[in-house]
Amino acid sequence: MPPTRTTKQPSTIIVNGIELQPTKLFDTFWRWCAERKAMDDRRRAGLPHPWTSDRHLTQGYFCMPYRVLDRGCQFLITQIIQKGSQDPREVLFRILLYDIFTKISTYELIQSSLGDDEDQQPTWKSYNRRAYESIFRSAFQRGISLYTGAFIKPTGQCGKSSKENFCHHLESLEAFMKDDVLLNCIQTAEYMEDIFDFLKSFRGMGDFTAYQLLVNLSYSSLLSRFSNMDFVVAGIGCVSGLHKLFAKGSLNRAKYLDPMIYVGIIRWMADTQDEHFKRLGLDSTFMQLGSDSPRSAGIPLQLADIEHSICEVDKYARLLHPEMRAKRMNLRRTYKYVEGRTLPPVAIPKAWGDPRRKLVRIRPDGMGNANRAEAEEENAEDDSDFETSSLVSSFPSPASLDTVVASSASRSQSSSRDTLTEVSDVEGDGDVEMKNPDERTSVTEVLSIPVLRSSRIALKKLSAVSEIEEVLEHQPSSANPGSSSVIKYLVRHKSSRNPTWIPEATLLSTTSGEEAFRAYTEEQYVIERIGDMRIRKNGRQREFLVFWEGYGDEDATWEPESRLMEDAPLAVKEFLSNGRTVGLRG
Numbered sequence: 221m222p223p224t225r226t227t228k229q230p231s232t233i234i235v236n237g238i239e240l241q242p243t244k245l246f247d248t249f250w251r252w253c254a255e256r257k258a259m260d261d262r263r264r265a266g267l268p269h270p271w272t273s274d275r276h277l278t279q280g281y282f283c284m285p286y287r288v289l290d291r292g293c294q295f296l297i298t299q300i301i302q303k304g305s306q307d308p309r310e311v312l313f314r315i316l317l318y319d320i321f322t323k324i325s326t327y328e329l330i331q332s333s334l335g336d337d338e339d340q341q342p343t344w345k346s347y348n349r350r351a352y353e354s355i356f357r358s359a360f361q362r363g364i365s366l367y368t369g370a371f372i373k374p375t376g377q378c379g380k381s382s383k384e385n386f387c388h389h390l391e392s393l394e395a396f397m398k399d400d401v402l403l404n405c406i407q408t409a410e411y412m413e414d415i416f417d418f419l420k421s422f423r424g425m426g427d428f429t430a431y432q433l434l435v436n437l438s439y440s441s442l443l444s445r446f447s448n449m450d451f452v453v454a455g456i457g458c459v460s461g462l463h464k465l466f467a468k469g470s471l472n473r474a475k476y477l478d479p480m481i482y483v484g485i486i487r488w489m490a491d492t493q494d495e496h497f498k499r500l501g502l503d504s505t506f507m508q509l510g511s512d513s514p515r516s517a518g519i520p521l522q523l524a525d526i527e528h529s530i531c532e533v534d535k536y537a538r539l540l541h542p543e544m545r546a547k548r549m550n551l552r553r554t555y556k557y558v559e560g561r562t563l564p565p566v567a568i569p570k571a572w573g574d575p576r577r578k579l580v581r582i583r584p585d586g587m588g589n590a591n592r593a594e595a596e597e598e599n600a601e602d603d604s605d606f607e608t609s610s611l612v613s614s615f616p617s618p619a620s621l622d623t624v625v626a627s628s629a630s631r632s633q634s635s636s637r638d639t640l641t642e643v644s645d646v647e648g649d650g651d652v653e654m655k656n657p658d659e660r661t662s663v664t665e666v667l668s669i670p671v672l673r674s675s676r677i678a679l680k681k682l683s684a685v686s687e688i689e690e691v692l693e694h695q696p697s698s699a700n701p702g703s704s705s706v707i708k709y710l711v712r713h714k715s716s717r718n719p720t721w722i723p724e725a726t727l728l729s730t731t732s733g734e735e736a737f738r739a740y741t742e743e744q745y746v747i748e749r750i751g752d753m754r755i756r757k758n759g760r761q762r763e764f765l766v767f768w769e770g771y772g773d774e775d776a777t778w779e780p781e782s783r784l785m786e787d788a789p790l791a792v793k794e795f796l797s798n799g800r801t802v803g804l805r806g
Contacts, residue, residue, distance in 0.1 A: 236478050236481065240466050240471060243464065245464045247500060251500065252285075252529070252533050252536055255272055256532075257286070285521060285525055288439070288525075296315070297439050297567045297568075297569050298564075308403060308442060309397075310343055313393075315436055316433075317393065319436055320390075322368045334351060334352070347397075352386075353387055356384070366386060367385075406443065411451070412446045413451045416434050427455070439569040446577065448523060448524060449490065449580045451523070452487070454482035457530075461530035461531055461533055486526050489526050490523050493526075687714040687715050688713055689736065691711050694710070709727050748768060752765040763778045765778055766778075
């Protein structure tokens with residue numbers, strides 16, 4: 221049925237047969253997507269700053285609706301995937317190497333130090349861990365930050381200083397590469413979700429890190445046979461946003477009826493996006509990525525983009541709808557315009573031109589299939605209408621897709637967090653009991669290295685650590701400031717009202733702790749250093765020039781002392797202890 225052209229927001233929507241009540245932020249989501257993309261289009265067209273009349277978009281720091289347009293993703297595509305040897309093993313190695321740090325400057329450091337092919341790319345063929353450790357150790361000792369704060373990498377031990385997290389991460393990379401175990405999984409997997417499950421079986425890979433790596437891999441020919449509409453995971457920031465997009469009562473009820481409703485909503489929003497843009501009178505051409513390229517033929521928002529954008533709108537809501545109460549009501553970063561900065565041309569992954577991507581493949585017993593029931597019913601009733609609808613949006617043309625959808629009766633796959641909450645709290649000694657020890661043994665034997673954890677475990681008694689609900693604040697050790705292994709976090713447990721301090725290693729040892737950590741840190745932009753200080757002309761407020769970890773110097777921002785003393789007092793004290801003089805600035 222064609223969408224009606226009206227600005228009226230629907231009072232209810234139906235996802236997986238369950239009624240949901242949108243809030244006023246629901247339409248805000250679509251307007252934000254269109255305007256944020258339009259800002260980028262105007263900037264690339266050479267129009268003057270600020271590219272929008274929305275003051276919140278000019279002040280806040282927001283990513284693009286399309287994940288692929290983020291600076292790090294563009295670097296991954298143009299400088300890592302599409303340059304250098306196209307041997308699958310080497311492409312995989314480079315993606316994994318970048319994914320460790322997700323920081324452009326660190327990969328460039330590797331290139332300048334260890335690149336050994338005509339494109340100055342590091343290779344698995346010549347990989348030597350000691351050489352990499354030497355490069356990273358030297359950089360660390362010079363005060364160079366190797367990691368970005370955008371993605372959380374759990375701390376590990378590997379016989380070296382606890383500060384040298386990179387040695388643990390190199391071991392993880394080696395485990396992926398050893399005997400081509402990950403490459404074989406990628407090349408033989410029937411569904412994208414199969415690869416996600418395999419990634420999660422490795423120690424240190426939670427839902428978020430595994431999914432982000434999976435999306436990075438999808439930019440290469442390694443996953444070119446899979447559609448971006450095959451699979452998605454709702455991250456903690458996305459979940460927070462969904463609870464603002466839909467009335468709390470209706471969403472909680474939907475979650476009770478369908479544990480995978482979050483994924484269902486994301487898919488529904490991707491499927492029906494054109495309807496909402498038209499309903500709101502928005503120019504849908506703004507939401508056609510690469511429409512000027514014959515190869516792309518225009519790409520609408522896909523699952524990863526919807527998930528990504530909901531996280532951004534969750535932050536945007538704090539500015540536009542402050543009455544929507546949330547745990548955090550302010551943004552940690554503001555946008556700083558730099559005169560003369562130009563953006564390179566948009567690079568769309570060449571792998572996205574693979575015609576096999578027209579086929580959407582959802583695993584029958586997986587997370588994605590449980591949320592496809594509604595589309596399946598409509599498809600069964602009228603195939604012709606389904607072919608011409610916007611229910612499935614995938615490259616290159618939604619009208620030409622053949623959708624592979626199996627029965628949605630089986631919903632055995634759930635997230636790790638759901639699995640934990642379903643385990644009964646019975647008396648016991650707290651030991652771990654394997655549901656399928658034979659399966660774990662066989663996988664471990666193939667890897668020949670003890671780096672796997674079981675994703676199918678039952679806890680006889682859930683410990684307090686596995687019931688972490690929220691991270692409240694953190695405090696680094698005064699003995700070794702800056703060492704992630706000694707940072708302690710104040711956490712609230714689900715079973716207790718009294719918060720307690722625990723070390724980072726303990727926090728990251730469970731799924732609930734990892735999710736709480738991610739929820740906390742995604743709002744905590746990491747300070748790399750403070751470079752300057754000024755006093756406002758009113759003489760009452762000091763501001764500090766903050767350089768953010770994972771961002772270039774051009775992204776430095778002036779932050780008020782009051783905010784920094786609340787969030788990062790040690791950084792301020794360290795800067796002031798250096799005897800910096802105070803200047804009067806405008």
